[in-house]
Amino acid sequence: xxxxxxxxxxxxxxxxxxxxxxxxxxxxxxxxxxxxxxxxxxxxxxxxxxxxxxxxxxxxxxxxxxxxxxxxxxxxxxxxxxxxxxxxxxxxxxxxxxxxxxxxxxxxxxxxxxxxxxxxxxxxxxxxxxxxxxxxxxxxxxxxxxxxxxxxxxxxxxxxxxxxxxxxxxxxxxxxxxxxxxxxxxxxxxxxxxxxxx
Numbered sequence: 001x002x003x004x005x006x007x008x009x010x011x012x013x014x015x016x017x018x019x020x021x022x023x024x025x026x027x028x029x030x031x032x033x034x035x036x037x038x039x040x041x042x043x044x045x046x047x048x049x050x051x052x053x054x055x056x057x058x059x060x061x062x063x064x065x066x067x068x069x070x071x072x073x074x075x076x077x078x079x080x081x082x083x084x085x086x087x088x089x090x091x092x093x094x095x096x097x098x099x100x101x102x103x104x105x106x107x108x109x110x111x112x113x114x115x116x117x118x119x120x121x122x123x124x125x126x127x128x129x130x131x132x133x134x135x136x137x138x139x140x141x142x143x144x145x146x147x148x149x150x151x152x153x154x155x156x157x158x159x160x161x162x163x164x165x166x167x168x169x170x171x172x173x174x175x176x177x178x179x180x181x182x183x184x185x186x187x188x189x190x191x192x193x194x195x196x197x198x
Contacts, residue, residue: 024121024127024130025118025121028117028127028130028131029114029115029117029118030114032110032113032114032117032131032134033110033111033113033114034110036106036109036110036113036114036134036138037106037107037109037110039138040105040106040109040110040138040141040144041102041103041106051098051101051102051144052143054143054145055101055143055144055145057145058080058083058084058087058145059087059098059101061075061077061084061087062084062085062086062087062088062090062091062101063087063088063091063096064084065084065085065087065088066088066091066092066096071084079186079187079188080184080185080186080187081184082181082184082185083145083148083185083186086104087101087104090103090104101144102144105144105145105147106144108147108148108150108151109142109144109146109147109150109151111151111154112137112147112150112151112154113134113137113138113150114134115151115154115155115158116130116133116134116137116150116154117130117131117133117134118130118158119133119154119157119158120132120133120134122158122161137150148182148185148186148189149189152178152181152182152185152189152193153192153193155178156175156178156179156182156193156196156197159171159174159175159178160175160196160197163175175197178193179193179194179197182194
């Protein structure tokens with residue numbers, strides 16, 4: 001009986017490649033976003049929703065803005081006016097209290113987790129490595145007010161990659177906007193993103 005060469009597995013069809021791309025580029029980051037928000041909001045360590053003393057430094061200034069005070073005019077602003085303004089807007093939209101601040105901060109940290117997955121997936125070419133990077137970031141359990149430390153760079157880095165691939169005027173303007181937003185969230189983030197962009 002003649003020996004036959006083993007059959008090679010069939011190459012994946014373009015339809016299965018499309019489904020895989022939709023899954024790894026859309027469904028997985030959406031699942032990570034929802035999971036990360038629930039993970040942070042449900043407070044696995046039981047410390048008052050994750051709001052520690054330092055968080056009230058930002059929250060109270062947001063409350064002050066809610067009642068008409070302005071940074072530098074009515075209270076000392078250490079270089080984070082947008083952080084205070086976002087806290088005030090959150091209180092106005094979702095209602096005053098700690099719950100709305102927690103929900104907002106958890107949402108931005110969850111968004112940073114999903115964006116970290118997308119960055120790691122793109123850099124490594126592997127969805128598994130992307131998930132591991134996102135889970136590692138979530139496992140660090142940053143304080144809730146640290147959302148800017150993760151979200152700013154998770155947004156800036158992929159935009160910078162796109163700019164390096166094809167430097168258009170629109171992408172340059174978007175990098176300028178991201179740098180300005182980072183500066184207003186906290187001055188050192190603006191410096192870091194500005195230096196990275198330069």
